[in-house]
Amino acid sequence: MSKTILRALAGEAQPVPPIWMMRQAGRYLPEYRATRAKAGDFLSLCYNPELAAEVTMQPIRRYGFDGAILFADILLVPQALGADLWFVTGEGPRLSTVTAQADFDRLGQGEMIHETLSPIYETIRILKGELPPETTLIGFAGAPWTVATYMIAGKGTPDQGPAHALKAENRALFEALMDRLTEATIDYLSCQIEAGAEVVKLFDSWAGSLKGADFDDFCLKPAQRIISALKAKHPDTPIIAFPREAGDRYVGFAKATGADCVAIDNSVSPDWAASHVQVDGCVQGNLASKHMVTGGQDLVDETRRVVDALRGGPHIFNLGHGITPDADPDNVQLMIDTVRNG
Ligand code: CP3
Numbered sequence: 371m372s373k374t375i376l377r378a379l380a381g382e383a384q385p386v387p388p389i390w391m392m393r394q395a396g397r398y399l400p401e402y403r404a405t406r407a408k409a410g411d412f413l414s415l416c417y418n419p420e421l422a423a424e425v426t427m428q429p430i431r432r433y434g435f436d437g438a439i440l441f442a443d444i445l446l447v448p449q450a451l452g453a454d455l456w457f458v459t460g461e462g463p464r465l466s467t468v469t470a471q472a473d474f475d476r477l478g479q480g481e482m483i484h485e486t487l488s489p490i491y492e493t494i495r496i497l498k499g500e501l502p503p504e505t506t507l508i509g510f511a512g513a514p515w516t517v518a519t520y521m522i523a524g525k526g527t528p529d530q531g532p533a534h535a536l537k538a539e540n541r542a543l544f545e546a547l548m549d550r551l552t553e554a555t556i557d558y559l560s561c562q563i564e565a566g567a568e569v570v571k572l573f574d575s576w577a578g579s580l581k582g583a584d585f586d587d588f589c590l591k592p593a594q595r596i597i598s599a600l601k602a603k604h605p606d607t608p609i610i611a612f613p614r615e616a617g618d619r620y621v622g623f624a625k626a627t628g629a630d631c632v633a634i635d636n637s638v639s640p641d642w643a644a645s646h647v648q649v650d651g652c653v654q655g656n657l658a659s660k661h662m663v664t665g666g667q668d669l670v671d672e673t674r675r676v677v678d679a680l681r682g683g684p685h686i687f688n689l690g691h692g693i694t695p696d697a698d699p700d701n702v703q704l705m706i707d708t709v710r711n712g
Contacts, residue, residue, distance in 0.1 A: 372504065373436075373504060373505070373506045373568075374387075374388035374436050374504070374506075375388045375390070375436050375437045375506035375508075375569065375686060376506055376568065376569070376608065378631075378652050378684045378685060378686050379569060379608035379610075379630045379631055379652050379684070379686075380608070380630075380684075381651055381652065381684050382684055383681070383682060383683050383684055383685070384684075384685075386709065386710055387677060387680070387681075387685040387686060387687045387709065388436035388437065388506075388686050388687065389435060389436055389437075389686070389687040389688070389706060389709050389710075390435045390436055390437030390438070390439065390508070390686070390688060391429070391435065391688060391689055391693055391702065392439075392688060392689055392691060392692040392693065393692030393693045393694075394429040394433075394435060394439065394693065395425045395426055395428055395429055395439070395441050396692070396693060396695065397695035398662070398693055398694070398695055398696070398697040398698075398699060398702075399428055399429065399432070399699060400699075401425075401428045401432075402425050402428055405421055405424055405425050405428070406425070408421065409421045411457070412443075412457050413443075413455070413456070413457065415441070416441065416442050416443055416446060416489075416490070417489045417490075418489070419489050419490075419492035419493040419495075419496055420496065422440075422441040422442065422489075422490075422493040423441075423493050423496040423497050423500060425441045426438050426439070426440060426441040426493070426497055427497070427500055427501070430501065430502070430505055432699070433702060433703065433706055434706075435505070435706075436504070436505060436506060437505065437506045437507075437508050437569075437686075438497065438501055438505050438506070438507050438508065439508045439510060439571075440490070440493060440494060440497070440507070440508065440509050440510060440562070440567065441493065442490050442493070442510070444510070444511060444512025444516065444517055444573055445463050445465065445512070445517070445520060446486070446487060446490065447483065447487075447511060447512065447517060447551070447554055447555065447558060448465055448517060448520065448521050449465075449486060450478075450482070450483035450484075450485070450486035450487050450554070450558075451477045451478050451479070451482075451483060451550070451554060452476060452477050452478045452482075453465050453466050453468070453477070453521060454466040461525075462525065462526050463520060463525060463526060464524060464525050465520055465521055465524050465525070466524065467521070467522060467523065467524040467532075468521045468522055468543075468547055469522060469532070469536060470543070471543055474543055474546060474547060474550075477550060479550060479553070479554070480553070480557070481557075483554050483557060483558060484557070484561060487558060487561070490562070491561050491562065491564075491565040492565075494507065494509065494562060494565035494566045494567055495565050495566060497566070498565075498566040506568050506569055507566060507567055507568050507569070508567065508568070508569045508570070508571055508610075509559060509562035509563065509567030509569070509570045509571070510562075510570060510571040510572070510573060511555045511558050511559050511562075511570070511572060511573070512555075512572075512573050512574075512575075513555070513572050513573060513574035513577070513589065513592060513593060513596075513613075514548045514551035514552050514555060514588070514592045515533075515548070515574055515576060515577065515580060515588045515589055515592065516573060516574050516575045516576045516577070517551050517555075518533055518544070518547050518548055518551060519532075519533040519576050521547065521551075522536050522544075522547070529579060530576050530579045534579070537584070537588075548588060548592060551592075552592050552595055552596060555572075555596050556595075556596050556599045556600065559572075559596070559600055560599075560600060560603055560604065563600070563603075563604045563607050567607070568607065568608075569607065569608045569609070569610060570600070570607065570609055570610070571609070571610040571611075571612060571633070572593060572596060572597075572609065572610070572611050572612065572629075573612050573614075574589055574593070574611070574612060574613045574614060575612070575614045575691075576614070577589045577613035577614055577615060577616050577619075578613075578614060578615025578616060578617070578637075579615075585616070585619050589613050589616070589619075590613075590619075590623065590626055590627060593611050593613070593623075593627040593629065594626060594627040594628060597609050597611070597627050597628040597629055598628055601628060608630040608631065609628070609629050609630055609631075610629065610630065610631040610632075610633055610654060610686075611623060611624070611627055611629035611631070611632055611633065612632075612633035612654075613632075614633075614635045614691065615635055615637055617637065617638065620632055620634055620638065620643070620646070620647050621646045621647060622650070623647075624647070624650045624651050625650050630651060630652060631651065631652035631653065631654050631684075631686065632647055632650075632651075632652075632653060632654070633653075633654040633655055633656075633688065634647065634653060634654070634655040634656045634690065635655065635656060635690040635691055636655070636656045636657065636658040636659075636689075636690030636691070637690070638656070639679070640655070640656055640675060640676045640679035640680055641679045643655070643656065643679070643680065644679050644680050644682065644683065648680060648682070648683040648684070648685070649683075651683075651684060652683075652684035652685065652686065653680055653683070653684070653685055653686075654685070654686040654687075654688050655676070655687075655688050655689070655690055656676060656688070656689070656690040657672055657673055657676050657687070657688075657689050657690060657705065658672065658689070658690055659689045659690060659691050659692065659693055659694055659697070660694075661673070661701065661705070662689070662693050662694070662697035662698065662701045662702060662705070663694065663696050663697050663698065663701070664701075665698060665700070665701040665704060669701060669704055669705060669708070670704065670708050673705050673708040673709060674708060674712070677708075677709055687709050
């Protein structure tokens, strides 16, 4: 097994950790902006396999990352279930809301998602023929809780208030939606693996707002269900879980869910992660994305701190969250040079 990301996921500590970056294909790159303009808008780009493969390749060509993440979005699954989805420039996603039983009853289920999502599988097949042999292709989906927060509110929210409210006021409906998303996520990721994704990642960006038993019920258990279903069908495909801002709940998450790697955000220190999370296996993370904007000696120092802290075990270097549109592409190169050359 020569791909460095697969080696890390199999538990190998490497002198130089493999590296990729969340949102590595994105608006900070001029070539991304040009291809997006050609596609017309973000969703048209996601559903155009040739152009989606092209933007996936752009950061690989420019920087030689060890991993390529499929270009798509976590909100394509609600759209495939029948929700309306659009993006408002400068604001973010908007969806038709699910707050009553009648909204839920309008959603589809099962096989119907593939009608909408088949271009995504085609993007993966194109990428298999284009990626350099050393680059690992990573598929992904949103975790049920995070996707549900957008479906319930109809947009992004600072505290996921509407989703917490539905959970409190109509538990049966909330749980039905979580179940529907769990099943769809298993089907979607399974098809990504069959199309050629070598690793899949589950993004639970709003896991941090689930506390106590809610964290167990709506972050940990769905992840466990998705991972065990995928492992039953595809035992050799490693899975990365990202319960963002889980804090103490990162501890034991890999063991409890069966994930091969836990991705950590930058609210926990890499030293803490080494002693509390990496003891169970591979860790991915966790340089603060702001360094891609600010650069300089701080970027170099913090990059070294992350690499040094996690050197003793399996590690995939990444940011703690996605790179932002105001990042300087030269700072990304400086981060990579620091990881690779010390
Ligand atoms: O990481 C990658 O490069 C792969 C592609 C990817 C995108 N979104 C492309 C994207 C991935 C893995 C995602 C995941 C995603 N999408 C998450 C989970 C990770 C996270 O960031 O917490 C979430 C919550 C979404 C939903 C979403 N999509 C939001 C809230 C937004 C708007 C915010 C923004 O940055 O504008 C998007 C749009 C989006 N998804 C963009 C990209 C490159 C920007 C769209 C554009 O080109 O205008």
